[in-house]
Amino acid sequence: MQIVVDLNRCQAYAQCVFLAPEVFELHGEETLMFMPTVPDDQQERARRAAAACPVQAILTGEQAGPGEW
Numbered sequence: 001m002q003i004v005v006d007l008n009r010c011q012a013y014a015q016c017v018f019l020a021p022e023v024f025e026l027h028g029e030e031t032l033m034f035m036p037t038v039p040d041d042q043q044e045r046a047r048r049a050a051a052a053c054p055v056q057a058i059l060t061g062e063q064a065g066p067g068e069w
Contacts, residue, residue, distance in 0.1 A: 003023070003036060003038055003058060011055050013054050
């Protein structure tokens with residue numbers, strides 16, 4: 001599964017980091033790092049993290065295809 005994060009939209013609320021720490025990581029107070037290709041064992045966590053994002057900055061799976069942003 002692929003994910004894309006709109007870093008311009010991201011407000012660093014870090015809900016994704018709490019729900020999928022193997023996929024998302026906050027560096028400093030505002031810099032989000034993420035794994036664009038999610039391992040099979042982390043896909044459900046990544047989906048939950050995307051759904052929990054208060055500003056809907058995360059797209060997963062087919063939504064994350066080229067040209068979405």
